[in-house]
Amino acid sequence: MTTAQMDMLWLAYGKAGIVGTIRHTDDIYRVTMSDRREVGDYPSIEVAKNALMSHLKAGTPRPDFRRA
Known part of the structure; x- marks a missing residue:
């Protein structure tokens, strides 16, 4: 039996929206x-x-990192 590796994704939200992943x-x-x-x-x-x-x-505030 093979173990599947699940990817995890975090979205970095700034004031104007997503700034990165x-x-x-x-x-x-x-x-x-x-x-x-x-x-x-x-x-x-x-x-x-x-x-x-x-x-x-x-000077950009730290983004909010949310797991998707």
Whole structure:
């Protein structure tokens, strides 16, 4: 019997809507900005959230991360 790996997706909501996503597959968290630019792959959700934040405009409040 094969164990299926379920992907998890977090949406990052800013004041104007979704600013990016984090998708968990296998052992990585992949960050993609809302303009479809891939930021990179990270080992944990916290590191991925920080990476997404670092690609937002300076002074932008931390987005609300919601699991989809």
